[in-house]
Amino acid sequence: MTDNSATVQCDNLASNCRGLPSASRESFLAVMGRIFSLVAIITTDGPAGRYAITVNSATSASADPPIVLACINRRSPLYDAIIANGVYCLNVLAHGQEHLSDCFAGRPRDGAPFDFTAAQWSAASTGAPILTGAVASFDCALLEQHDIGTHTAFFGRVLEVREAGVVPLIYGSRLYTRPDTAA
Numbered sequence: 001m002t003d004n005s006a007t008v009q010c011d012n013l014a015s016n017c018r019g020l021p022s023a024s025r026e027s028f029l030a031v032m033g034r035i036f037s038l039v040a041i042i043t044t045d046g047p048a049g050r051y052a053i054t055v056n057s058a059t060s061a062s063a064d065p066p067i068v069l070a071c072i073n074r075r076s077p078l079y080d081a082i083i084a085n086g087v088y089c090l091n092v093l094a095h096g097q098e099h100l101s102d103c104f105a106g107r108p109r110d111g112a113p114f115d116f117t118a119a120q121w122s123a124a125s126t127g128a129p130i131l132t133g134a135v136a137s138f139d140c141a142l143l144e145q146h147d148i149g150t151h152t153a154f155f156g157r158v159l160e161v162r163e164a165g166v167v168p169l170i171y172g173s174r175l176y177t178r179p180d181t182a183a
């Protein structure tokens with residue numbers, strides 16, 4: 001087993017972390033980067049404008065009531081926009097939408113980064129863009145937010161769910177693929 005023990009001390013995130021060792025950023029990123037996860041495009045629209053970025057930090061937080069979360073870097077323009085608009089939509093990508101993942105991660109294969117014309121969209125009841133062809137879309141009202149390290153966890157109360165019944169996209173080890181068990 002690799003020894004990822006600590007070279008730095010834990011930040012003062014909470015009193016129970018003080019003085020404890022911390023895994024290094026490098027070992028953390030190396031291991032997390034090898035773990036396959038879903039890929040989603042989180043969108044928002046409203047008074048602050050329309051924005052979208054690619055995330056793999058989205059997950060379910062609660063079923064009763066339905067709540068999802070996604071962690072967004074506070075340097076992203078989406079961070080301010082979600083707070084101002086008070087809504088977002090989590091669009092879980094389908095296998096075949098790799099180019100959209102790259103586009104909304106700011107590294108398009110062709111064309112301009114963050115270009116909404118690269119895909120087709122419709123408006124959710126909140127006004128947030130729903131991506132056509134996504135595996136699932138979760139239209140959310142912003143419920144709570146928690147700053148954590150460089151990111152903020154945005155908890156969204158799910159107002160509406162849509163599902164397309166298509167094969168999901170997964171990402172790990174810098175590769176896009178599909179789950180083996182997917183039909």
Ligand SMILES: Cc1cc2nc3c(=O)[nH]c(=O)nc-3n(C[C@H](O)[C@H](O)[C@H](O)COP(=O)(O)O)c2cc1C
Nearest residue numbers: 039053054055056057071072073076104105106171
């Ligand atoms: C597969 C993948 C997952 C990502 N997950 C997140 C995430 O969960 N949260 C986040 O803030 N940024 C995430 N990013 C990075 C943002 O998409 C990207 O940094 C952002 O769009 C800004 O791009 P820029 O650094 O070129 O300005 C992810 C990128 C990729 C390719």
